[in-house]
Amino acid sequence: MAGEETPKAPQTPKPVKRGSFFQRLYVGNGALDVIGNRRKFYVFFSVLVLVCIASIVFRGFNFGIDFSGGTKVQLDADGARGTITTEQVTQVYTDTLGEAPESVQSVGVGDSASIQIRTETLNPNEIARLKSALTSQLQPEGAISDSAVSGTWGGEVTSQALWALLVFLVLVTIFLALYFELRMAVAALITLFHDVIVTAGIYSLVGFEVTPATAIGLLTILGFSLYDTVVVFDKVKENTRGLLGLTRRTYGEAANLAVNQTLMRSINTALIALLPVVGLFVVGAILLGVGTLQDLALVQIAGMLAGVVSSIGLATPLLVDFTMRNPKFQAQARRVYARRANIAARAAGAEGAADGGKGEAFDDESLASELRRERALSAAGGVPARNPSAAEQRRRQGQPHGKRPSGKRKH
Numbered sequence: 001m002a003g004e005e006t007p008k009a010p011q012t013p014k015p016v017k018r019g020s021f022f023q024r025l026y027v028g029n030g031a032l033d034v035i036g037n038r039r040k041f042y043v044f045f046s047v048l049v050l051v052c053i054a055s056i057v058f059r060g061f062n063f064g065i066d067f068s069g070g071t072k073v074q075l076d077a078d079g080a081r082g083t084i085t086t087e088q089v090t091q092v093y094t095d096t097l098g099e100a101p102e103s104v105q106s107v108g109v110g111d112s113a114s115i116q117i118r119t120e121t122l123n124p125n126e127i128a129r130l131k132s133a134l135t136s137q138l139q140p141e142g143a144i145s146d147s148a149v150s151g152t153w154g155g156e157v158t159s160q161a162l163w164a165l166l167v168f169l170v171l172v173t174i175f176l177a178l179y180f181e182l183r184m185a186v187a188a189l190i191t192l193f194h195d196v197i198v199t200a201g202i203y204s205l206v207g208f209e210v211t212p213a214t215a216i217g218l219l220t221i222l223g224f225s226l227y228d229t230v231v232v233f234d235k236v237k238e239n240t241r242g243l244l245g246l247t248r249r250t251y252g253e254a255a256n257l258a259v260n261q262t263l264m265r266s267i268n269t270a271l272i273a274l275l276p277v278v279g280l281f282v283v284g285a286i287l288l289g290v291g292t293l294q295d296l297a298l299v300q301i302a303g304m305l306a307g308v309v310s311s312i313g314l315a316t317p318l319l320v321d322f323t324m325r326n327p328k329f330q331a332q333a334r335r336v337y338a339r340r341a342n343i344a345a346r347a348a349g350a351e352g353a354a355d356g357g358k359g360e361a362f363d364d365e366s367l368a369s370e371l372r373r374e375r376a377l378s379a380a381g382g383v384p385a386r387n388p389s390a391a392e393q394r395r396r397q398g399q400p401h402g403k404r405p406s407g408k409r410k411h
Contacts, residue, residue: 032263035256038317045314049194052201059204064118064211065102065149071122073130073146077106077113080139088138089115096133097126103209121148161215168219172226180233183322188229191315195225198306199299208298217296221303224273228311232262236316243332250333252320259316270308277301 034041065072077084086104093101101119122130131144169189176185199218203210235258240251249257281297323329 032260033256034259034313035252035317035320038313038320041313041317045194045310049197049201052197052204055201055204056197061200061204061210062207064209065120066211068120070102070118070120070149071127071146072149073117073119073127073134073144074107074114075134075138075140075144076142077115078141080141084115084138084140086115089117089134092133092137093117093119093130096130097122161212161219164219165222168222176230176233180237184233184319187315187318187322188226188233190318191229191310192222192225194310194314195221195303195306198310199303202302202306203299213296214299217299218303220296221300221307224304225307225311228266228269228307229315231265232259232311232316233319235262236319244328247332247335247339250336251323251329252333255316255320259312263312266308266312270304274301274304277304 075084075089086106090100090104093104101117103116103118105116105118107114107116127146131146134140134144169192172192173185173189176188196218199221202208203214208214236255239249239254239258239261243249243251243254277297277300281301324333
């Protein structure tokens, strides 16, 4: 990526890491150097996207009959000889028509349990032969129904979903550009496209059946991915407020700190969001055998995992590279490295060697003043005004802490 930060001086001391990795990960004070390793993340995400695109182009999708059209046959799961299984139905279908159906699945539980056969379009003679074979061999309770499914309905649903996606992206771009900055909007949109491509690629690689429910479920993951990215960007905005006048951190370092500070929140949010989706997949798809729930659950699991990873390893690194193309931030980074080089030189006994004898600009008093200014900027932007508590009022008035006025008059 263009716009790299000015390289650090070789003598710049590395910050001391306090606590174990997991402790720093939980506290959020820099356990992961995401920005420093962003080239590795770029390689990973590029390979992942290329694999997904190649699978979409050469392997394609496993479209259901809602897109390609076909015939659906449904019969009760209860028969005169006991419960009818999907294996028995598949065997009868294969023996009767000479080929296996596209899908046979159990739907519902209890008295409403039934078995659905989805296959390519059958002519009236084939449907009659299949019904006769199912009735004579399996003896299901109730009548066997059949219906023709048109592929145009699935196309119409997908077309409406694509229009909704386009409107969503336009509104998101306007919102991010107004609330944050244009470069944040561009980074968020790139991350969003990554999530969509990866989710579609996973469906192509694994061979999941694509149904209208899949297209609808794809829209639901966009909000989750965008939410996680906006949380990180909001913290980046808070950490970089007034940064051009400070020399303690570069933009990349402040952004990396924001990623670490929101990392546990992103992980916890993903876990909490995935639990009901996994439950939907296990209970709805595996136990109840509802195909629609399976389609919704699979697309959401794939999309949420892609959204969490991309919001951490792709969105913020892209933002840093876009920002560091600005000469103002490049100059601020050089000032940061110059101050650190001067401190390192003074610590080695060569005071003033790094800045031509003007080390007083980087002395402890200047750094302390800058820290106070950074805290004031952060407090002004992130802490709302509030009324002081009673303890604070007594403290300001010089009253002893922990003592309250007795209310008795002094004579």
